[in-house]
Amino acid sequence: MNRTRVVVIGAGVVGAACARELSLAGFGVLVLDRGRPAGGTTSHGEGNLLVSDKGPGAELRLAQLSARLWPEIAAELGDACEFDPKGGIVVATTEAGARALTAFAAEQAEAGVRTEVLSTVDLAAAEPALTREVTAAVRYPEDAQVQPAGATLALLGSALAHGARLRTDVEVTGAVVRGDRITGVRVPGEVLDADVVVNAAGPWAGEVSARLGAPIAVRPRRGEVLVTTPMPGVVRHKVYDADYVGAVGSGDGRLQTSAVVESTRGGTILIGSSRRRVGFDDAIVPAVLSAIAVKALRLFPSLADAAVMRAYGGFRPYVDDHLPVLGEDPRLGNLWHATGHEGAGIGLSVGTARLLRELLTGASPSMPVEEFTVDRPAVIA
Numbered sequence: 001m002n003r004t005r006v007v008v009i010g011a012g013v014v015g016a017a018c019a020r021e022l023s024l025a026g027f028g029v030l031v032l033d034r035g036r037p038a039g040g041t042t043s044h045g046e047g048n049l050l051v052s053d054k055g056p057g058a059e060l061r062l063a064q065l066s067a068r069l070w071p072e073i074a075a076e077l078g079d080a081c082e083f084d085p086k087g088g089i090v091v092a093t094t095e096a097g098a099r100a101l102t103a104f105a106a107e108q109a110e111a112g113v114r115t116e117v118l119s120t121v122d123l124a125a126a127e128p129a130l131t132r133e134v135t136a137a138v139r140y141p142e143d144a145q146v147q148p149a150g151a152t153l154a155l156l157g158s159a160l161a162h163g164a165r166l167r168t169d170v171e172v173t174g175a176v177v178r179g180d181r182i183t184g185v186r187v188p189g190e191v192l193d194a195d196v197v198v199n200a201a202g203p204w205a206g207e208v209s210a211r212l213g214a215p216i217a218v219r220p221r222r223g224e225v226l227v228t229t230p231m232p233g234v235v236r237h238k239v240y241d242a243d244y245v246g247a248v249g250s251g252d253g254r255l256q257t258s259a260v261v262e263s264t265r266g267g268t269i270l271i272g273s274s275r276r277r278v279g280f281d282d283a284i285v286p287a288v289l290s291a292i293a294v295k296a297l298r299l300f301p302s303l304a305d306a307a308v309m310r311a312y313g314g315f316r317p318y319v320d321d322h323l324p325v326l327g328e329d330p331r332l333g334n335l336w337h338a339t340g341h342e343g344a345g346i347g348l349s350v351g352t353a354r355l356l357r358e359l360l361t362g363a364s365p366s367m368p369v370e371e372f373t374v375d376r377p378a379v380i381a
Contacts, residue, residue, distance in 0.1 A: 260273040
């Protein structure tokens with residue numbers, strides 16, 4: 001059995017997925033969280049597992065790896081994940097948008113993404129409540145959804161069943177360093193020894209890394225979601241306007257909104273999305289919710305009569321070059337980072353964890369990881 005002691009900081013979906021993979025590989029895993037599992041960014045997401053919003057490149061390859069892994073892992077973990085391979089539909093409502101979407105989908109298809117251009121008739125059959133003022137539509141059969149908190153707790157439960165340990169309400173305050181390597185972490189009143197430390201603290205990964213003495217440029221980017229009362233069958237896929245891709249890839253800190261609409265297994269409809277950089281200010285701003293609703297109504301006019309029962313917001317781990325951070329810190333040996341997924345962390349978690357396991361065990365990684373490494377300008381200023 002592998003006796004390597006690993007401390008995973010963060011019990012969100014990425015931390016839970018990493019703990020599961022490393023426990024399965026025989027590592028001695030201790031998961032730490034300053035709150036409760038899935039209590040931060042993970043529980044404030046929509047549970048999306050997407051390839052549709054990623055252009056050709058490293059992040060798309062990670063999404064494709066994760067898309068191959070999720071059905072297998074979800075089947076193993078059981079119904080708590082609420083895995084739903086419902087597919088996604090991206091629509092354009094202008095001629096310029098249609099040209100951009102068509103070109104983008106063609107590039108994705110060349111990179112191995114399954115795409116289906118929908119006719120007006122096919123689109124109406126797939127989404128009867130969708131506006132007819134659509135200039136182009138592409139279906140992505142590989143898009144799926146999970147219940148984010150449920151999936152995270154299932155991943156963590158699997159890790160615990162394979163020998164991992166969990167400590168909650170524990171704040172990491174610093175590192176124990178010998179030479180140029182980390183050998184443990186400090187928590188109030190205690191030192192926890194470790195051979196490897198994994199920083200999977202999501203949008204707080206920047207703060208955690210600074211406490212450990214190796215700061216990385218991961219910052220919070222806030223998003224909000226509206227939730228309706230149950231409306232079963234009204235929205236059948238994840239449906240979003242083509243300008244969502246531009247909002248994801250933008251570095252502008254000001255408010256950006258785009259129409260993203262989907263249902264859950266329970267029939268509620270999730271309506272997004274917004275992106276803005278406001279630090280860790282968690283105030284719900286009515287004007288942001290209004291802007292989200294206006295754009296959603298352009299896609300689904302019938303939602304004008306929907307009853308909104310709540311709204312929530314969360315922080316996503318943002319990196320300027322929009323790529324995850326995965327690898328060993330070049331300044332502090334045995335410190336590994338697994339963060340920076342922004343709003344794609346649910347979907348990319350299992351692929352990230354598989355790569356981490358492969359790298360730590362010396363196996364050939366399932367895909368190239370050079371673009372995710374820590375020693376790039378966007379991560380280490």
